[in-house]
Amino acid sequence: MRAIWKGAVAFGLVNVPVRLYSATGEHEVTLHQVHKEDGGRIRYRKFCSIDGEPVEMSDIAKGYETDDGELVVLTDEDFRSLPLSTEREIEVLEFVPVDQVDPILLQKTYYLEPEKTAAKPYALLRGALEQADRVAVVKVALRQRESMAILRVRDNVIVMQTLLWPDEVRAADFPVLDEDVSVRPQELAMAASLVDSLAADFDPSQYEDRYAGALEQLIEAKVSSGSTRAVPVPVGEEGAGDGGGDVVDLLAALQRSVEKARGARGEAPEPDAEEKPKAKAKPKKKADEDEPTPRKTRRKAS
Numbered sequence: 392m393r394a395i396w397k398g399a400v401a402f403g404l405v406n407v408p409v410r411l412y413s414a415t416g417e418h419e420v421t422l423h424q425v426h427k428e429d430g431g432r433i434r435y436r437k438f439c440s441i442d443g444e445p446v447e448m449s450d451i452a453k454g455y456e457t458d459d460g461e462l463v464v465l466t467d468e469d470f471r472s473l474p475l476s477t478e479r480e481i482e483v484l485e486f487v488p489v490d491q492v493d494p495i496l497l498q499k500t501y502y503l504e505p506e507k508t509a510a511k512p513y514a515l516l517r518g519a520l521e522q523a524d525r526v527a528v529v530k531v532a533l534r535q536r537e538s539m540a541i542l543r544v545r546d547n548v549i550v551m552q553t554l555l556w557p558d559e560v561r562a563a564d565f566p567v568l569d570e571d572v573s574v575r576p577q578e579l580a581m582a583a584s585l586v587d588s589l590a591a592d593f594d595p596s597q598y599e600d601r602y603a604g605a606l607e608q609l610i611e612a613k614v615s616s617g618s619t620r621a622v623p624v625p626v627g628e629e630g631a632g633d634g635g636g637d638v639v640d641l642l643a644a645l646q647r648s649v650e651k652a653r654g655a656r657g658e659a660p661e662p663d664a665e666e667k668p669k670a671k672a673k674p675k676k677k678a679d680e681d682e683p684t685p686r687k688t689r690r691k692a693s
Contacts, residue, residue, distance in 0.1 A: 392502075396533060398479040400503070400542070400549075402516050408506040409481070409513070411533075414550060415500055420606050430623050470535060479532075481551065483542070486525040492541060495560055498553040503542070513549070520544050 396411035424433040437446045453470075455463045481503075505513035520527060520543060527542040529551070539554040613619065 394504070395501075398481060398531075400481040400483065400516060400529070402483050402512070402519075402527075405512050405515065407512045407516055408509045409503045409549075410506070411551070412502040412504060413499070414502045418600065418603060420603055420610070430620055431625065481529045481531045481540070481542075484528045484530060486520075486523055486527050489524075489526050489543065492526060492554070496539075496554040496557075498538075498555060501551045501553075503549040503551055516542075517544055517547070517549055520549070 392412045394410040394412055398409065398411070400407040400409055425431060426433065437448075437451065438444065439446050452467075453465045455465065457463065503513075516527075529540050529542055531538055531540050531551070531553070533553070539556065540551050541554065542549055542551050544550070
């Protein structure tokens with residue numbers, strides 16, 4: 392794992408230098424949007440809605456629109472000027488019973504690894520949490536956002552779970568629940584009996600993601616049956632990385648310019664115009680995209 396943050400836990404007068412690691416990761420199968428006809432990747436470019444011109448990331452700022460329709464533009468410099476007192480510190484505020492933390496507030500979980508020189512104060516904080524049977528409520532700044540979080544012990548490691556702010560939890564406003572609904576004692580007893588029949592100790596390892604498993608099997612079946620194609624190379628990227636890409640791109644661009652000019656004058660294209668640049672540059676030596684070689688099929692399967 393790679394640390395995503397470095398700082399210290401401020402535990403009274405004790406500072407515990409730590410590294411932060413993401414404790415979870417989704418196992419979803421990575422898929423891309425492609426053109427059904429030729430397999431080309433679908434690309435998205437950012438355009439300005441006013442002048443219609445493409446915009447580079449370096450030219451993008453954030454904006455806030457006021458209630459009366461005015462726009463406030465905020466740049467990276469504006470955000471850097473904002474104070475974050477807990478930018479490199481996890482400040483312990485109080486210790487509370489774990490059952491007082493509503494699970495709806497819980498967000499992402501991180502592991503806290505102590506620096507080599509902080510093994511003892513780390514063990515001290517871990518022992519205090521275990522002995523008190525409470526969680527520590529803390530404040531922390533991650534990715535330019537201040538959050539509440541809790542510290543607790545899991546498998547001898549202190550973990551931090553970020554929390555939503557109270558005003559970020561929406562109220563459950565469902566008028567239908569205010570209606571007077573009568574439940575007969577016999578129905579309630581039957582429901583309780585069903586609960587008892589399904590009662591068990593929670594073991595998440597006995598469950599599996601059947602959809603992801605079926606999707607992987609579907610992909611493997613297509614690979615095994617040869618239902619694959621060579622990954623298409625976008626126009627202008629042929630020969631990239633072989634030392635002659637710039638020449639090939641330049642020749643292709645010049646050829647397209649010539650053809651466009653001839654077309655504008657109503658002239659017929661020059662015979663074999665397409666083959667001349669390719670013959671000189673020799674950009675690629677591979678099978679047709681509809682008939683990939685076995686080597687390419689095996690590489691795609693892995």
